[in-house]
Amino acid sequence: DTKKAGTAYDLPILLSILAAAGEIDAPPDNALFFGELSLTGELRPVCGALSMALAARDAGFKTVFVPAMNAAEASYASGVTVFPIHTLNELLGHLNGRKPLTPCAPPPRPEPQDDALDFAHVLGQHAVKRALEIAAAGGHNVLLSGPPGSGKSMAAKRFSTILPPLSDSERLEVIRVWSAIGRGQEAVERAERPFRAPHHNSSANAMAGGSGAAGRLPVPGEITLAHRGVLFLDEFPEFRRDVLETLRQPLEDGQVTISRVQGSQTFPCEFMLVCAMNPCPCGWYGDPSGRCTCSQAAVDRYLSRISGPMLDRVDMIVEVSSVKFDELRSRTEAEPSSAIKARVDAARNIQNTRYSGTSTRCNAYMQPAQLRTFCQLDEDCTDLMKQAFDALGMTARSYDRVLKVARTIADLAGSD
Numbered sequence: 001d002t003k004k005a006g007t008a009y010d011l012p013i014l015l016s017i018l019a020a021a022g023e024i025d026a027p028p029d030n031a032l033f034f035g036e037l038s039l040t041g042e043l044r045p046v047c048g049a050l051s052m053a054l055a056a057r058d059a060g061f062k063t064v065f066v067p068a069m070n071a072a073e074a075s076y077a078s079g080v081t082v083f084p085i086h087t088l089n090e091l092l093g094h095l096n097g098r099k100p101l102t103p104c105a106p107p108p109r110p111e112p113q114d115d116a117l118d119f120a121h122v123l124g125q126h127a128v129k130r131a132l133e134i135a136a137a138g139g140h141n142v143l144l145s146g147p148p149g150s151g152k153s154m155a156a157k158r159f160s161t162i163l164p165p166l167s168d169s170e171r172l173e174v175i176r177v178w179s180a181i182g183r184g185q186e187a188v189e190r191a192e193r194p195f196r197a198p199h200h201n202s203s204a205n206a207m208a209g210g211s212g213a214a215g216r217l218p219v220p221g222e223i224t225l226a227h228r229g230v231l232f233l234d235e236f237p238e239f240r241r242d243v244l245e246t247l248r249q250p251l252e253d254g255q256v257t258i259s260r261v262q263g264s265q266t267f268p269c270e271f272m273l274v275c276a277m278n279p280c281p282c283g284w285y286g287d288p289s290g291r292c293t294c295s296q297a298a299v300d301r302y303l304s305r306i307s308g309p310m311l312d313r314v315d316m317i318v319e320v321s322s323v324k325f326d327e328l329r330s331r332t333e334a335e336p337s338s339a340i341k342a343r344v345d346a347a348r349n350i351q352n353t354r355y356s357g358t359s360t361r362c363n364a365y366m367q368p369a370q371l372r373t374f375c376q377l378d379e380d381c382t383d384l385m386k387q388a389f390d391a392l393g394m395t396a397r398s399y400d401r402v403l404k405v406a407r408t409i410a411d412l413a414g415s416d
Helices: 010-020 049-058 068-074 088-095 126-138 152-157 168-179 184-189 204-208 241-245 248-253 296-303 325-330 337-354 368-374 379-392 396-412
Strands: 031-033 063-067 081-085 142-145 209-211 218-220 230-233 255-260 263-268 272-277 316-319
Touching: 010 031, 010 088, 049 063, 049 068, 049 168, 063 068, 068 081, 068 184, 081 088, 126 142, 126 152, 126 272, 126 316, 126 337, 126 396, 142 152, 152 272, 168 184, 168 263, 204 209, 204 241, 209 255, 218 255, 218 263, 248 255, 337 396, 368 396, 379 396
Parallel strands: 031 063, 063 081, 142 272, 142 316, 230 272
Antiparallel strands: 209 218, 255 263
């Protein structure tokens, strides 16, 4: 009952016509074909090649014939032989035995590129770098708040340089997501985790996902493209309220369901949320220089753009101060990303062992039973948490998040 849409059926339709007309022998029963045909007989790539190859394998097919530009991503479907096709004549030559094609093997994992982004270039801001290290180690969400030019965006854009590498299963998930929008080859060639930074004028459909071309099923949005990676929202309060509210349920569930007239689709979206914002419209609220020109009412209106339930889903809120002159003048490089990443990887290895055999991947996704087991508080800690809970008006969710962040800090310290 799903309406046919797209060009992936071009090749199988043509092969069926040729076979029915007696121009070629019937294609093998255990082979699957898909691809878009140009008027010159060239095969063009289509969306969702890896998912189709995996579905073919699960349905018992042994070989898959795909456009050459889709072959690298489709080859990640273990258990099927993938043949890349450049032209229709090339395929027909293989089917009649004149010139057999060579199967495509999965490409080697790409090496990280030498990037100009490195925490060594972030001068000062030790609290910010510490918070981002904790976030990377435990998969936590973090909000940076401070005046303009204090290095919030600079630090956030370097966050991906300290994240642990994708596991094989995570890499497969990322390629499938990007393949769904026709960018699977880009994901195959990327070594690092996804890092998405949509502009604050993005719509709710662009963020959560929605309809593509007329008549098509829903397509992934920014939060799904950030799956297993980072979603960075700069100028956080400038995003429309409805856009920010679409993040609430996906942040909790790790998936988002989009329902449209054409159908309903559920996409994965386990990502780390990193946000940056100014403390007021002019950006200088609370600065010792007294440069802030905003009234208290203007500050309150600005901050009220972010709802309490949305803030409750942020694990750490970090106040960022302006960089001191002496730190800028010295130009001494700080600790490089490689050193921070080594500590993050060590903490993640502890978590991999701790959650082995479960669906939990890091501390941020601990389930209630795991919280009771791995985040037990002694009497002194219980008293402190009770005081904080009452004084700060904490919710059950924020209480759990404090425990999860504490567990990550302990892992970074190598402490039980």
